[in-house]
Amino acid sequence: xxxxxxxxxxxxxxxxxxxxxxxxxxxxxxxxxxxxxxxxxxxxxxxxxxxxxxxxxxxxxxxxxxxxxxxx
Amino acid sequence: xxxxxxxxxxxxxxxxxxxxxxxxxxxxxxxxxxxxxxxxxxxxxxxxxxxxxxxxxxxxxxxxxxxxxxxxxxxxxxxxxxxxxxxxxxxxxxxxxxxxxxxxxxxxxxxxxxxxxxxxxxxxxxxxxxxxxxxxxxxxxxxxxxxxxxxxxxxxxxxxxxxxxxxxxxxxxxxxxxxxxxxxxxxxxxxxxxxxxx
Numbered sequence: 001x002x003x004x005x006x007x008x009x010x011x012x013x014x015x016x017x018x019x020x021x022x023x024x025x026x027x028x029x030x031x032x033x034x035x036x037x038x039x040x041x042x043x044x045x046x047x048x049x050x051x052x053x054x055x056x057x058x059x060x061x062x063x064x065x066x067x068x069x070x071x072x
Numbered sequence: 073x074x075x076x077x078x079x080x081x082x083x084x085x086x087x088x089x090x091x092x093x094x095x096x097x098x099x100x101x102x103x104x105x106x107x108x109x110x111x112x113x114x115x116x117x118x119x120x121x122x123x124x125x126x127x128x129x130x131x132x133x134x135x136x137x138x139x140x141x142x143x144x145x146x147x148x149x150x151x152x153x154x155x156x157x158x159x160x161x162x163x164x165x166x167x168x169x170x171x172x173x174x175x176x177x178x179x180x181x182x183x184x185x186x187x188x189x190x191x192x193x194x195x196x197x198x199x200x201x202x203x204x205x206x207x208x209x210x211x212x213x214x215x216x217x218x219x220x221x222x223x224x225x226x227x228x229x230x231x232x233x234x235x236x237x238x239x240x241x242x243x244x245x246x247x248x249x250x251x252x253x254x255x256x257x258x259x260x261x262x263x264x265x266x267x268x269x270x
Contacts, residue, residue: 007214015221025228032232034244042248043231049255050224056262057217063269072269 001068008061015054023047096177098162102185103239106152109162111175112145119147119166126181129156140164154181157239183234190236200226208257216261223254 029035029043066072101107111119121138125131133153140147147166154160160181165174180187200222207215227250235243 004214011214011217011221014218018221018225022225022228025225025232029228029231035231039244039248042251043228046224046228046251046255049251049259050221053217053221053224053255053258053262056259056266057214060213060262060265060269063266067269 004064008057011057022050098177098179100180100187103157103181103183106150109149109151111147113166113168114145116166116168121149121164123163125161126156127159157182182237183239187237193235204257213261213265217258220254220258223250227251
């Protein structure tokens with residue numbers, strides 16, 4: 001349990017710290033004239049993928065905690 | 073041929089590259105940045121740029137007589153047409169010691185502004201992919217998520233800066249692949265964690 005809590009905490013901490021940088025780089029990449037069309041859409045989705053990864057980590061650790069405490 | 077003739081030939085072979093290597097390097101710059109093309113001459117009255125060529129793309133970018141701004145012994149011309157990655161050769165002439173003298177030098181333009189960092193890229197790609205693959209196939213949820221996140225940032229970085237001096241279709245494809253694989257590793261591992269505990 002403790003290992004999962006620490007692991008989840010580190011992942012969420014690192015993820016949220018890097019999130020503004022990722023969003024900024026995505027904005028810069030979309031401003032690049034070489035990135036157009038489908039590539040532009042895919043690059044735009046990177047922020048969403050990144051946020052989803054953090055969100056699933058948070059939900060996963062919450063579910064794990066609830067299960068191990070017998071609430072779920 | 074006698075031995076001393078062979079030695080003479082050997083000396084010539086060593087001297088010729090020294091004499092003919094007049095092209096010097098100004099440095100490495102980032103694509104799209106303006107570059108101050110400088111020339112130093114203590115007894116010139118003028119220095120002009122006659123042409124700038126870009127290799128492998130671009131060809132002859134400017135051709136003619138382009139006056140360099142003088143400040144003492146320092147001559148400067150600001151050039152902003154650095155839209156292609158590669159080697160740029162600057163040719164010009166000035167009246168050194170009253171004689172019209174031609175000069176040439178080159179500089180490099182890369183997507184990141186750095187050159188010869190392919191080793192760093194290989195290590196970085198190896199480490200990031202290693203973490204992602206180890207986490208995913210080793211069934212370690214947290215390493216898989218953090219590896220996936222790292223792969224997404226690596227993909228963005230290579231998309232913006234290319235790989236070393238290269239930014240082409242292949243490096244862009246690699247970037248999108250890395251972003252996609254990283255997203256898959258991270259989200260799949262997260263969903264797997266939720267799924268296991270519901």
